[in-house]
Amino acid sequence: MRTAEDWWAIWCGVFILMVSFAAVWMTLPETLQQQVDSGEEIKLTSPLLSWLEKPAKWTENPTSTFVIPGKEGLASKNLLPGILVAGAAIGLLFAVAMQIRGGSGVRFLKAYPFVFLLALLAFVMASQSVVKAYNLEYALWALLVGMLISNTIGTPKWLKPAAMTEFYIKTGLVLYGIEVLMSRLLALSLPGVFVAWVVTPIVLITTYIFGQKILKIESRSLNMVISADMSVCGVSAAIATAGACKAKKEELSLAIGISLSFTVIMMVVLPAIIKAVGMDPILGGAWIGGTIDATGAVAAAGAMLGPQAEEVAMTIKMIQNILIGVTSFGVAVYWVTYVERDPQGRRPGVIEIWHRFPKFVLGFVLASVVFSTLYEVLPAGPEIVKAVTNGSTKVLRDWLFCLAFVSIGLMTNFRELTPYLKGGKPLLLYACGQAFNLTLTLLMAWLMFRVIFRDSIDQLLAP
Amino acid sequence: MTATDSNAHGRRHLAAAIVMIAATWLIGLPWLAERPAVRSYLQWLEERKIDPSARYYTDLEAMDPILDKLDRRGRK
Numbered sequence: 001m002r003t004a005e006d007w008w009a010i011w012c013g014v015f016i017l018m019v020s021f022a023a024v025w026m027t028l029p030e031t032l033q034q035q036v037d038s039g040e041e042i043k044l045t046s047p048l049l050s051w052l053e054k055p056a057k058w059t060e061n062p063t064s065t066f067v068i069p070g071k072e073g074l075a076s077k078n079l080l081p082g083i084l085v086a087g088a089a090i091g092l093l094f095a096v097a098m099q100i101r102g103g104s105g106v107r108f109l110k111a112y113p114f115v116f117l118l119a120l121l122a123f124v125m126a127s128q129s130v131v132k133a134y135n136l137e138y139a140l141w142a143l144l145v146g147m148l149i150s151n152t153i154g155t156p157k158w159l160k161p162a163a164m165t166e167f168y169i170k171t172g173l174v175l176y177g178i179e180v181l182m183s184r185l186l187a188l189s190l191p192g193v194f195v196a197w198v199v200t201p202i203v204l205i206t207t208y209i210f211g212q213k214i215l216k217i218e219s220r221s222l223n224m225v226i227s228a229d230m231s232v233c234g235v236s237a238a239i240a241t242a243g244a245c246k247a248k249k250e251e252l253s254l255a256i257g258i259s260l261s262f263t264v265i266m267m268v269v270l271p272a273i274i275k276a277v278g279m280d281p282i283l284g285g286a287w288i289g290g291t292i293d294a295t296g297a298v299a300a301a302g303a304m305l306g307p308q309a310e311e312v313a314m315t316i317k318m319i320q321n322i323l324i325g326v327t328s329f330g331v332a333v334y335w336v337t338y339v340e341r342d343p344q345g346r347r348p349g350v351i352e353i354w355h356r357f358p359k360f361v362l363g364f365v366l367a368s369v370v371f372s373t374l375y376e377v378l379p380a381g382p383e384i385v386k387a388v389t390n391g392s393t394k395v396l397r398d399w400l401f402c403l404a405f406v407s408i409g410l411m412t413n414f415r416e417l418t419p420y421l422k423g424g425k426p427l428l429l430y431a432c433g434q435a436f437n438l439t440l441t442l443l444m445a446w447l448m449f450r451v452i453f454r455d456s457i458d459q460l461l462a463p
Numbered sequence: 464m465t466a467t468d469s470n471a472h473g474r475r476h477l478a479a480a481i482v483m484i485a486a487t488w489l490i491g492l493p494w495l496a497e498r499p500a501v502r503s504y505l506q507w508l509e510e511r512k513i514d515p516s517a518r519y520y521t522d523l524e525a526m527d528p529i530l531d532k533l534d535r536r537g538r539k
Contacts, residue, residue: 057514059505060493125484126516129505130492137516152477153470179521187533236518267515296517299525303511310511311529318520382530389521398518 005167008097010363013174015093017367020392023048024384036379044383046391052089053082054395055120059129086399087116094167104161111162115410118145119402134264135297138398139235139256139405146409155410163407165249169239170360172400173328175393176236177367178385180325181375187315191448191457195290196319199437199444204231204327207433215425220339221247224331225255226426230433233321234259234293239401240324244332244361245339249408250416258430259293266434267297271304282457285309286445289316291438308461312449325368332361 070076099105126138211223229238274284302313512524
């Protein structure tokens with residue numbers, strides 16, 4: 001436990017969560033209970049909010065990514081100090097963790113500023129308006145920036161101590177846990193659960209079996225990561241599942257590349273088809289929410305059909321987002337009990353399962369359970385959890401994931417990706433799985449939203 | 464190819480890639496953002512507070528009113 005990366009991802013994640021929660025808790029107004037009792041609108045912010053930042057959207061001048069212009073009487077805000085503090089906080093925490101784990105904190109600290117600068121460059125590239133508008137998110141640019149170095153001049157040896165892909169991802173996932181709030185599950189009552197939590201696992205399992213039995217994809221982990229990112233929620237699901245099934249970094253890169261490419265196409269084509277055939281907007285929204293991978297792309301595509309479709313699409317996607325906790329836990333259990341079992345078919349014992357189990361998944365699930373409970377039981381629980389998330393953890397998990405993708409790029413050679421593309425199997429897997437997803441989701445959405453629960457859904461969505 | 468040749472070759476490739484990226488992000492994309500169709504799409508997203516690159520529902524500003532509505536309903 002003293003040196004294991006998984007445990008240290010949990011310790012680092014829990015430390016960040018505790019500091020973030022304490023910052024909000026200690027600054028709660030004394031009149032909070034009265035505000036809750038009187039039904040007054042409660043607005044809470046974390047004191048860490050202005051200390052942790054990432055680049056903002058820009059259109060023409062990249063330097064404007066470091067400034068939020070003033071509006072409605074508010075002064076403009078310089079983001080650079082917050083960006084540097086976020087980078088320094090992660091760097092120091094990880095350097096201490098490295099030192100205690102028996103590595104060299106000093107060597108990490110020498111390399112880390114350069115990896116952080118590359119992550120910053122990736123964020124600036126991803127923050128350009130046109131790039132953002134087509135869902136070309138930072139993971140893609142972080143991979144590109146890293147791969148540019150590794151495939152031209154080669155990644156220098158001194159930079160490698162800070163290219164800690166798995167440690168960044170695992171810690172980021174523990175932070176992600178607090179955004180997986182179980183109470184959101186029933187947001188659209190039963191129809192939402194059927195579209196997001198019944199169809200999705202069926203599509204995931206069927207696509208995985210199709211990949212193994214029909215396409216005979218050699219790498220089970222690649223098959224699983226593509227099946228999960230296609231059926232659950234794109235990049236987030238790919239990251240969570242890749243950790244749970246111990247996928248190789250190239251497999252994660254490939255799955256994300258395929259998912260982002262298809263998402264760009266689907267976010268334009270799907271609303272156009274729905275409009276062309278005159279489909280009911282609620283049904284169209286549910287179809288979009290259940291099938292387009294990326295959350296932001298779902299919002300954009302749903303909004304093209306009108307406000308009701310947008311609301312249904314985004315809520316379905318949110319319910320599906322929550323599935324990543326269960327998915328990563330289920331995949332981790334399946335991996336250690338079935339995929340990694342003894343070749344002679346002997347069932348592994350409990351201790352063996354415990355040894356193999358990716359422990360950071362427990363941190364991810366635990367964070368979700370604890371914050372889902374706090375959300376429900378604390379007075380102003382939703383506002384407190386939102387202040388913790390928006391004030392610090394969300395920015396830090398984005399930095400951690402961006403650092404992870406830069407690290408993957410730094411350690412990846414283009415040639416390592418080519419065997420995976422052999423025969424176009426990953427693409428075929430995604431295309432067939434998505435075709436099945438589109439069919440089953442449309443059928444289920446029609447049954448649930450327009451046949452069985454039509455009246456209650458119309459009532460629920462009334463303004 | 465010697466190691467020195469290979470290094471020079473790598474540096475040339477990196478320089479070319481940097482020039483391409485700089486040209487795309489500093490000239491190409493800002494130019495594209497000014498085209499009428501793209502500009503109106505960007506404006507449309509801005510008005511609705513939609514960020515298509517959002518990774519999770521908590522990253523979407525447009526989700527806030529929906530979540531508020533759900534929370535209010537949950538409290539009733």
